[in-house]
Amino acid sequence: MENKIRLDLSPKLNSFLESMSTQNSELQKVKLTRHEEIAPGVFIIGFSRRHDFIPGQTVKLGIDEIQPPRIYSICSGTKDDELCVLYNIKDDGFLTPRLAKLKVGDTLYASAPGGTFFGTEDPAWWIATGTGIAPFRAMIRSGMGQNKKLVHGVRHLNQFYFSKELAKGLGPHYHRCCSAETTDGVHPGRVTAFLENRNDLFKDWKYYICGQAQMAVETRDLLIEKGIPFENIVTEIYF
Numbered sequence: 282m283e284n285k286i287r288l289d290l291s292p293k294l295n296s297f298l299e300s301m302s303t304q305n306s307e308l309q310k311v312k313l314t315r316h317e318e319i320a321p322g323v324f325i326i327g328f329s330r331r332h333d334f335i336p337g338q339t340v341k342l343g344i345d346e347i348q349p350p351r352i353y354s355i356c357s358g359t360k361d362d363e364l365c366v367l368y369n370i371k372d373d374g375f376l377t378p379r380l381a382k383l384k385v386g387d388t389l390y391a392s393a394p395g396g397t398f399f400g401t402e403d404p405a406w407w408i409a410t411g412t413g414i415a416p417f418r419a420m421i422r423s424g425m426g427q428n429k430k431l432v433h434g435v436r437h438l439n440q441f442y443f444s445k446e447l448a449k450g451l452g453p454h455y456h457r458c459c460s461a462e463t464t465d466g467v468h469p470g471r472v473t474a475f476l477e478n479r480n481d482l483f484k485d486w487k488y489y490i491c492g493q494a495q496m497a498v499e500t501r502d503l504l505i506e507k508g509i510p511f512e513n514i515v516t517e518i519y520f
């Protein structure tokens with residue numbers, strides 16, 4: 282126990298962390314093979330892939346076996362040798378400021394893939410904000426781009442992660458929205474404003490939404506108002 286981080290917390294919280302450490306037995310040590318800052322405060326971190334996964338799934342990452350891990354969407358393809366995730370630093374968060382200090386060759390703790398946000402071959406709209414683009418990049422890299430339309434919403438123009446790859450994979454079906462800056466080829470405003478004006482929100486298509494809670498809820502409500510059946514809407518909320 283000596284080498285494990287102990288925090289000066291209430292007995293109740295320490296007991297909670299102890300119970301989480303038991304759950305963390307699912308975490309395995311991995312060595313980082315990639316750690317790249319692709320935009321200010323936004324990183325791709327990766328390690329050798331040990332498991333098969335379904336595009337859209339997540340892994341849990343931690344910096345040791347004690348602290349509760351956090352969940353991240355896999356952004357790699359199913360045939361890639363590395364398993365990567367895309368994350369942004371939360372300055373006041375626990376894990377991400379520590380993750381950002383790791384270097385290639387350092388140890389990280391990772392779970393096997395899990396989660397039920399599964400990409401399929403069905404026709405679908407993919408709707409993402411910010412780092413919520415990650416599972417859709419995994420789906421594109423895994424050959425699921427047929428019959429798909431993607432809209433990615435961000436605040437700043439330098440946050441269109443993987444844009445070249447997504448544009449190549451989806452052509453005119455890749456749409457970008459930016460709420461704080463404007464440029465040619467990018468829709469001004471939020472994804473909800475973009476979707477509000479579409480006449481191709483087909484009722485028998487699937488709608489995959491990934492990102493922060495408020496966007497996910499507003500988008501879901503808008504789709505339901507437009508007559509999309511609830512069961513055709515699949516949501517992954519980053520909280």
Ligand SMILES: Cc1cc2nc3c(=O)[nH]c(=O)nc-3n(C[C@H](O)[C@H](O)[C@H](O)COP(=O)(O)OP(=O)(O)OC[C@H]3O[C@@H](n4cnc5c(N)ncnc54)[C@H](O)[C@@H]3O)c2cc1C
Nearest residue numbers: 351352353354367368369371373374375376377412519520
């Ligand atoms: C299914 C799923 C998939 C996800 N995929 C991704 C992904 O691909 N990429 C990505 O970047 N993120 C993803 N996330 C979010 C990720 O799991 C982490 O929540 C995020 O990286 C922040 O972790 P952290 O430890 O740095 O911050 P945390 O310590 O978890 O804190 C996060 C925020 O909450 C605030 N906070 C913490 N505790 C409290 C409290 N008690 N009261 C009020 N506020 C508090 C902090 O100040 C901070 O702003 C996903 C989440 C889920 C559920």
